[in-house]
Amino acid sequence: MYDVKKSYEAAKAFYAQYGIDTDAVIKAADAVPISMHCWQGDDVEGCEVKEEKSLSGGIQTTGNYPGKARNADELRSDIETAMRFIPGTLKLNLHASYAESDTFVDRNEIEPKHFEKWADWAVEKGIGLDFNPTYFSHPKSEHGTLSSADEDIRNFWIEHGIRCRRIGQYFYERTGMPCVINHWTSDGAKEVPVDTLAPRIRLKESYDRVFEATKDVKGVIDGIESKVFGIGVESYTTGSHEFCMGYVMKANKDHIIMTLDTGHYHPTEVVSAKLSSIFTFSKNVLLHVSRPVRWDSDHVVSFDDETRAIMNELVRMDKLKDTFIATDFFDASINRIAAWAIGLRNTRKAILAAMLQPVAQMKQLEKDGDVTGTLAFAEEFKAAPVSLVWDYYCETTGKGKGLEWLDDVRTYEKDVLSKR
């Protein structure tokens, strides 16, 4: 019989050998906020009143697993259910396309009132809200948005960005917690454009205008997200890594930071290797935790080497507190509540695993020039009994040890999802 408490005591003794206090680590890992993305629940469709919901902008969901949320109420119920299985501090990350209204409201018309139900819900739950302008899945986004050569189109999306920052302030005022906004445009081209510069200059100017028009906005942090390519825009991305990094560094404003999505780089490039360079020049980073499989495929976050390497880096640099961690994946081929549970649990577990390492000791070994010892320590902790600490943590926080959550997800599927 597996005794969680007894097993935890054994793990506690293991870590105590290296001066690690597992009780304290659990507490610290539990307090790290993770922003849970709402869009896993409905395959990024959103709640806008419109005739046809189709995803565009170089991102794609594949699969048609039954039971997806069809409206905001169902989505909230699904999010609440998933949250029952996810330990630790959470925020909810919304997209502008999750506006609620009885009649059609275009993206350049959205107001805080269209998000009132979400805000009420967050206040009731005591959680913070993050936000994203939706610069995609719209008839006016087919040929670029903020970087479009068409001034009317550009103005439309600038107004959208402006309204989103004001909604961000509304979330801040309602929840009392800063709202982290992520700006990502899918602007790009299938073939290499002859003029690659003009769209980038327009994108820069558009971001400038969004920020200039909303400089009075309070309680909002803005991530600028880059990407290497998207489906249909394979050859050129206006908001490339260099563009976004340049924008953020040149802006030199505390609230404008880089967003690093783990699926947005060339397959051999890793976010874990970029973080310290960015922290050399920036105070904060917004992280989109995802899992690329060959490309930006947005698979469910895995407890894999790269996710662990990212969390190791953040812990070793003491930058966890300066990093806004958000999940970003969408799998339509499996139970969507399970997708959330697995991805969010893995993100938290990677944080816990990173904190369950004798960082000070390892830093000292390295400082002393003991490369052998440093490597030996790093390797030793890869197979340390993290899961015993994890199980104890999940059980004591009521989130279910091991796979207990899976039975509950299946019950919810039978009782609720299968009836949709």
Ligand code: RNT
């Ligand atoms: C797309 C970006 C972006 C989106 C969400 C829905 O490649 O990663 O962050 O996934 O905004």
Ligand code: ZN
């Ligand atoms: Zn992303």
